[in-house]
Amino acid sequence: MEKKTDTQIGTIMGGMVASQETKWQRWRRFSLENWIWHKLGKNWCGNNCPPLAETAYRIKSNHGTTEVIMFVDDAGEIGLGYPDSWHHIYNRRDFNKLVRWYVWQIVIHDWCGFRRWLWYKILFRKVNKRPPFRG
Numbered sequence: 001m002e003k004k005t006d007t008q009i010g011t012i013m014g015g016m017v018a019s020q021e022t023k024w025q026r027w028r029r030f031s032l033e034n035w036i037w038h039k040l041g042k043n044w045c046g047n048n049c050p051p052l053a054e055t056a057y058r059i060k061s062n063h064g065t066t067e068v069i070m071f072v073d074d075a076g077e078i079g080l081g082y083p084d085s086w087h088h089i090y091n092r093r094d095f096n097k098l099v100r101w102y103v104w105q106i107v108i109h110d111w112c113g114f115r116r117w118l119w120y121k122i123l124f125r126k127v128n129k130r131p132p133f134r135g
Helices: 006-012 023-029 032-040 092-109 111-129
Strands: 042-044 047-049 056-060 066-072 077-082 085-091
Touching: 077 092, 085 092, 092 111
Parallel strands: none
Antiparallel strands: 042 047, 056 066, 066 077, 077 085
């Protein structure tokens, strides 16, 4: 009887070829860089994609529509719009500038919402003190 190779045996057993590799050989093949790369990435359709790729946040608006904020183009850009069309796609640097500006306005200029709340509170007091208009 002739000796069969691992590939021939694997073909006979349905394509599964048993590995003759020992634990030590697998350990020597281990790469910390490769392990970190796989852990940091995102598995999408069997591929290792950049972190945040295809990550979406869906918002149900008051008008009954669903709006989407999503990382697109390997997480290099942020898309704003509906699930079937984009209103705008921002470069990450530009979007970060927009977010920094917004946070600066809310935290520094609006005192985390207190300034606006106080202004409207005083406005309503002033309006309630005025005599009614009689025309």
